[in-house]
Amino acid sequence: MCELLAMSANVPTDIVFSFTGLVERGGVTGPHVDGWGIAFYEGKGNRIFKDVSPSCDSHIAKLIKSYPIKSEVVISHIRQANSGGVSLENTHPFNRVLWGRNWTYAHNGQLTDYESKFLTHSFKPVGETDSELAFCWIIEQVANKFGEKEPLDMIPVYEYISELADRLRLHGVFNMIISDGMNLMAYCSNNLCYITRRAPFGKAKLKDTDVTIDFDKETTPNDIVTVIATRPLTTNEQWEILSAGDWCLFRLGELISFSHKATIE
Amino acid sequence: MCELLAMSANVPTDIVFSFTGLVERGGVTGPHVDGWGIAFYEGKGNRIFKDVSPSCDSHIAKLIKSYPIKSEVVISHIRQANSGGVSLENTHPFNRVLWGRNWTYAHNGQLTDYESKFLTHSFKPVGETDSELAFCWIIEQVANKFGEKEPLDMIPVYEYISELADRLRLHGVFNMIISDGMNLMAYCSNNLCYITRRAPFGKAKLKDTDVTIDFDKETTPNDIVTVIATRPLTTNEQWEILSAGDWCLFRLGELISFSHKATIE
Numbered sequence: 001m002c003e004l005l006a007m008s009a010n011v012p013t014d015i016v017f018s019f020t021g022l023v024e025r026g027g028v029t030g031p032h033v034d035g036w037g038i039a040f041y042e043g044k045g046n047r048i049f050k051d052v053s054p055s056c057d058s059h060i061a062k063l064i065k066s067y068p069i070k071s072e073v074v075i076s077h078i079r080q081a082n083s084g085g086v087s088l089e090n091t092h093p094f095n096r097v098l099w100g101r102n103w104t105y106a107h108n109g110q111l112t113d114y115e116s117k118f119l120t121h122s123f124k125p126v127g128e129t130d131s132e133l134a135f136c137w138i139i140e141q142v143a144n145k146f147g148e149k150e151p152l153d154m155i156p157v158y159e160y161i162s163e164l165a166d167r168l169r170l171h172g173v174f175n176m177i178i179s180d181g182m183n184l185m186a187y188c189s190n191n192l193c194y195i196t197r198r199a200p201f202g203k204a205k206l207k208d209t210d211v212t213i214d215f216d217k218e219t220t221p222n223d224i225v226t227v228i229a230t231r232p233l234t235t236n237e238q239w240e241i242l243s244a245g246d247w248c249l250f251r252l253g254e255l256i257s258f259s260h261k262a263t264i265e
Numbered sequence: 266m267c268e269l270l271a272m273s274a275n276v277p278t279d280i281v282f283s284f285t286g287l288v289e290r291g292g293v294t295g296p297h298v299d300g301w302g303i304a305f306y307e308g309k310g311n312r313i314f315k316d317v318s319p320s321c322d323s324h325i326a327k328l329i330k331s332y333p334i335k336s337e338v339v340i341s342h343i344r345q346a347n348s349g350g351v352s353l354e355n356t357h358p359f360n361r362v363l364w365g366r367n368w369t370y371a372h373n374g375q376l377t378d379y380e381s382k383f384l385t386h387s388f389k390p391v392g393e394t395d396s397e398l399a400f401c402w403i404i405e406q407v408a409n410k411f412g413e414k415e416p417l418d419m420i421p422v423y424e425y426i427s428e429l430a431d432r433l434r435l436h437g438v439f440n441m442i443i444s445d446g447m448n449l450m451a452y453c454s455n456n457l458c459y460i461t462r463r464a465p466f467g468k469a470k471l472k473d474t475d476v477t478i479d480f481d482k483e484t485t486p487n488d489i490v491t492v493i494a495t496r497p498l499t500t501n502e503q504w505e506i507l508s509a510g511d512w513c514l515f516r517l518g519e520l521i522s523f524s525h526k527a528t529i530e
Contacts, residue, residue: 096362
């Protein structure tokens with residue numbers, strides 16, 4: 001199992017606090033020692049840092065912790081390899097361009113008996129992971145369904161992605177974060193939760209290392225910041241726990257669309 | 266004008282020495298203050314660092330100078346914006362995936378009267394630069410000509426890319442570096458040169474800052490390392506200067522194919 005972390009905010013926000021908790025799970029409080037990655041959007045551009053070293057030892061992870069890159073959308077992943085070797089091309093997040101937008105994605109879980117069912121033609125994976133193949137398949141299905149030009153309304157696109165995720169989930173565990181840089185989707189298979197912080201802000205204490213932050217000192221009253229994670233990162237806050245098949249779509253920190261399927265399964 | 270830098274080597278090699286010279290041109294000895302980027306391949310994966318700060322001031326450039334990432338193929342670019350604003354999405358190198366390979370590209374020069382002539386359908390640019398549009402157009406033409414699967418022999422692919430570059434060059438200055446992670450192509454419009462270093466190695470002195478390196482102490486006798494740059498980076502070595510329309514293809518540090526057109530123009 002791997003660990004996912006993502007953020008959607010209405011102002012460029014750094015993720016140093018949450019990332020500090022996450023990297024502890026990469027070799028200190030968790031077993032996820034097979035590399036890690038993080039994507040920061042800045043407008044339509046994004047920057048992705050990846051490393052095959054455990055996140056707790058990584059030089060680049062130290063840079064991220066000490067150099068707060070501010071972003072409105074962030075996706076991060078630390079990996080415990082189960083499909084594909086430990087290499088840069090097998091490290092999340094993955095990125096593809098569709099409609100002139102960077103789509104970034106990370107997956108937690110493992111699929112089985114999927115290779116022959118999720119073939120792609122235009123969007124081929126670079127590495128050998130089930131995760132990247134699933135991403136390529138999603139992007140190709142979206143391109144095929146919605147055509148060459150980006151739809152004005154993106155909510156139907158994410159509804160369709162949730163249907164594709166439902167199909168992938170039939171082959172195993174499929175917790176997913178995906179974003180086009182503006183919208184951020186969280187799709188839950190078995191482990192995913194989120195918290196939306198807004199005024200009045202309080203203090204938060206990390207679960208994985210002895211760090212406390214007072215968000216009231218780090219924010220303005222208008223800030224809205226949602227953090228998504230595999231498991232709650234803090235001990236003194238109430239995280240929303242998603243159920244199998246649930247998905248949420250965030251934009252500028254706010255929940256703009258969601259589906260709760262647990263009751264009908 | 267921007268500055269290009271690239272490397273092809275037969276062993277994973279760090280580019281700290283050449284990059285140290287290049288970043289001086291980003292705001293100290295050169296006017297290229299509108300951001301910079303560098304792509305390092307590690308196998309089929311790559312990592313791309315970009316920054317919109319001048320390279321001489323950049324925190325991330327300091328990381329690259331102090332943390333020698335070893336790679337067999339590197340592409341770097343420092344930018345003086347002439348088309349498209351100063352933003353992450355307009356910063357080179359650009360990356361697209363074709364045939365399950367990361368293709369990375371950087372361009373020096375400026376095109377005019379090109380927008381209507383180089384339309385793309387599948388590979389859309391994210392930013393507003395002539396450079397990224399030209400890259401997307403090249404990749405789309407290659408995909409259309411060679412189909413869904415990567416050819417076994419890549420030399421015809423690069424010959425075709427040189428023909429596409431010839432067409433782009435009709436619209437302005439088009440010095441280009443492009444790579445699939447294994448092969449590295451340099452296409453010259455007006456300013457591009459390279460040097461291949463192999464045993465016996467000697468000392469090299471940077472032109473842009475007071476740094477000298479003794480490659481004999483940094484290498485093994487079997488190392489072959491080619492460095493490509495807009496202008497020679499060192500003062501005491503003989504660089505090969507390319508002419509308009511010339512292109513070279515390198516693999517593992519060696520020149521494997523080239524075309525010299527200057528005499529027929």
